[in-house]
Amino acid sequence: MNPGVLTVYRWELRKLRAQKRTYLGLGAAAIVPIIFVVALVTQNGQPEDVSFGRYLHSTGLAVPLVLLLFGSVWMFPLITALVAGDIVAAEDRHQTLKTILTRSVERHQIFAGKVLAAFTYAIAAIAITGAVALTAGILASGFNSIVSLSGTRVSAGEGLGLVGLSLLFYLVPILAIASIGLLFSTVFRNSAAAIVGTLMFSLLVQLIGILPGLGGLHPYLLSTQFNAWQGFLRSPVDWGPVIRALWVCALYAVPSLIAATLVFLRRDVAGD
Amino acid sequence: MPRVTPQAVPIEVRGLVKRYGDLVAVDQVDLTVEAGDVFGYLGPNGAGKTTSLRMMLGLIRPSAGTVRLFGRDPQLSVEALEGVAGFVEAPSFYPYLNGRENLRLLAALDGGGSASRIEESLETVGLADRAKDKVGGYSHGMRQRLGIAAALLREPKLLMLDEPATGLDPGGMRDMRDLIRQLSASGMTVLLSSHLLTEVEEVCNRVAIVRSGRVAYQGRLDDLRAQAGEGYRLRTTEDGVARRVAEAQAGISEVRPAPDGGLTFSAAGPGAVGALSLSLVESGALIEELSRRHATLEDLFFSLTEGDAAGSPAAAPAPEPEPAKA
Numbered sequence: 001m002n003p004g005v006l007t008v009y010r011w012e013l014r015k016l017r018a019q020k021r022t023y024l025g026l027g028a029a030a031i032v033p034i035i036f037v038v039a040l041v042t043q044n045g046q047p048e049d050v051s052f053g054r055y056l057h058s059t060g061l062a063v064p065l066v067l068l069l070f071g072s073v074w075m076f077p078l079i080t081a082l083v084a085g086d087i088v089a090a091e092d093r094h095q096t097l098k099t100i101l102t103r104s105v106e107r108h109q110i111f112a113g114k115v116l117a118a119f120t121y122a123i124a125a126i127a128i129t130g131a132v133a134l135t136a137g138i139l140a141s142g143f144n145s146i147v148s149l150s151g152t153r154v155s156a157g158e159g160l161g162l163v164g165l166s167l168l169f170y171l172v173p174i175l176a177i178a179s180i181g182l183l184f185s186t187v188f189r190n191s192a193a194a195i196v197g198t199l200m201f202s203l204l205v206q207l208i209g210i211l212p213g214l215g216g217l218h219p220y221l222l223s224t225q226f227n228a229w230q231g232f233l234r235s236p237v238d239w240g241p242v243i244r245a246l247w248v249c250a251l252y253a254v255p256s257l258i259a260a261t262l263v264f265l266r267r268d269v270a271g272d
Numbered sequence: 273m274p275r276v277t278p279q280a281v282p283i284e285v286r287g288l289v290k291r292y293g294d295l296v297a298v299d300q301v302d303l304t305v306e307a308g309d310v311f312g313y314l315g316p317n318g319a320g321k322t323t324s325l326r327m328m329l330g331l332i333r334p335s336a337g338t339v340r341l342f343g344r345d346p347q348l349s350v351e352a353l354e355g356v357a358g359f360v361e362a363p364s365f366y367p368y369l370n371g372r373e374n375l376r377l378l379a380a381l382d383g384g385g386s387a388s389r390i391e392e393s394l395e396t397v398g399l400a401d402r403a404k405d406k407v408g409g410y411s412h413g414m415r416q417r418l419g420i421a422a423a424l425l426r427e428p429k430l431l432m433l434d435e436p437a438t439g440l441d442p443g444g445m446r447d448m449r450d451l452i453r454q455l456s457a458s459g460m461t462v463l464l465s466s467h468l469l470t471e472v473e474e475v476c477n478r479v480a481i482v483r484s485g486r487v488a489y490q491g492r493l494d495d496l497r498a499q500a501g502e503g504y505r506l507r508t509t510e511d512g513v514a515r516r517v518a519e520a521q522a523g524i525s526e527v528r529p530a531p532d533g534g535l536t537f538s539a540a541g542p543g544a545v546g547a548l549s550l551s552l553v554e555s556g557a558l559i560e561e562l563s564r565r566h567a568t569l570e571d572l573f574f575s576l577t578e579g580d581a582a583g584s585p586a587a588a589p590a591p592e593p594e595p596a597k598a
Contacts (some may be wrong), residue, residue, distance in 0.1 A: 268332035
């Protein structure tokens with residue numbers, strides 16, 4: 001059997017498992033919800049001005065939703081960038097590109113395997129946060145019904161499904177962030193620059209979002225798409241933001257990945 | 273002759289150029305490495321050896337020229353590297369994986385039977401008992417050996433090694449030479465780069481000597497050796513007179529002042545030297561010393577790589593004052 005993208009992908013995951021930074025991000029993804037729930041239990045108050053904030057004490061289902069809102073500012077972009085920004089640049093740091101590019105896999109296969117691994121990591125981070133937040137939230141506040149954004153009460157079972165759907169859809173902007181991280185990782189050839197660059201990009205987009213006079217741009221900013229999942233928590237489902245998020249995120253992700261691929265295919269692998 | 277693929281030569285490089293802005297790192301290099309060769313690619317650091325090797329392995333794009341490995345272009349696909357293995361500069365691995373895991377990863381990227389040769393390759397380079405340690409803790413010499421092991425996984429017909437002896441202690445160098453001899457005897461074609469001729473002269477049959485990106489000499493090492501052996505040294509009471517006499521003498525050429533006094537020259541044969549001695553006595557320059565000068569291959573190497581006369585491969589062994597190389 002000839003080695004291909006799948007072989008590269010499997011080994012990229014194995015390499016991630018052998019590195020500390022992997023556990024730093026995933027650890028944060030697990031610990032933040034626990035800290036949040038502990039704070040919630042020991043304090044009486046709750047964030048009233050955040051969507052679902054007022055239900056935190058009445059149902060555990062509100063916990064992952066509030067964390068999705070809070071985490072979009074920098075936590076999830078940072079966790080995503082931690083690996084996406086490093087996965088190509090690390091080969092430059094260790095000078096290992098020459099080692100792997102003189103075997104029997106083509107450059108595009110190496111790159112595709114890395115893209116898949118970076119995506120997998122981001123998905124794992126969201127899944128971990130979601131699972132821990134649900135578990136801790138349900139333990140703290142119970143598995144109870146939740147009130148949707150339209151004001152209708154949704155049963156706990158149906159609410160759980162909507163939370164799952166929201167987590168799943170949250171991956172759309174997250175994978176766009178990962179794509180930008182991959183581009184920076186490929187172009188900068190430096191992990192720190194790529195990680196910080198990705199985070200800065202994410203924060204700058206949010207800044208544009210709050211600038212007065214640029215309201216017209218708002219629907220097309222990447223940061224806005226982090227709220228698109230809220231469309232699922234309306235009855236009936238508000239498909240507008242959901243569908244827009246799909247194509248807006250694609251507009252960020254696809255050119256980034258194409259540019260990164262071209263740079264990776266054409267670059268000289270020389271020692272610096 | 274060792275049995276290898278007969279149709280296409282292992283390495284055929286034509287008009288290879290690599291420019292970085294105004295800097296020409298590799299300048300019109302032509303190389304032919306025949307099956308069964310242990311080919312020394314020699315030159316001082318910065319002569320463009322590593323850059324050439326990177327182009328040969330498809331890691332960087334030539335500004336001009338072509339590379340063919342067994343007739344295939346490494347710029348187009350890694351398929352050209354089938355049957356080819358090696359490393360450029362110090363071999364690099366993932367420091368957070370152990371030696372064996374690094375080889376497993378590379379074997380996975382090779383496909384085929386590479387994975388089945390991991391233990392054997394570790395044995396060959398003497399790393400079997402350290403294979404469980406993370407590469408981050410390896411010494412330079414161990415990484416060098418792991419680099420060879422990684423190359424052997426591919427069961428190459430052509431092995432390309434960049435400065436394989438660099439940083440090795442004398443014992444390590446001897447092991448490396450023994451290994452290369454052994455691999456060559458098993459039918460492998462080997463290309464070695466080095467900045468020291470002495471490092472590789474025992475194992476190479478052919479060499480290319482590069483300076484400033486250009487090939488200054490390419491051919492059999494024996495031919496180079498024959499060139500290096502010629503030359504005489506002369507010391508007289510009247511060197512100025514002796515020089516004029518020698519220059520006028522038939523059969524005597526390349527008369528030059530030696531850096532430590534006296535003259536050096538080349539002679540067409542012993543008869544010409546005898547005739548010169550007679551002319552010298554007649555001119556009043558009394559001979560204090562007249563000896564065959566044993567210019568070493570190393571002298572010739574330095575004159576080719578550091579001398580002023582670029583691109584004069586047939587230059588006689590003019591001894592350089594103090595070779596700058598350690």
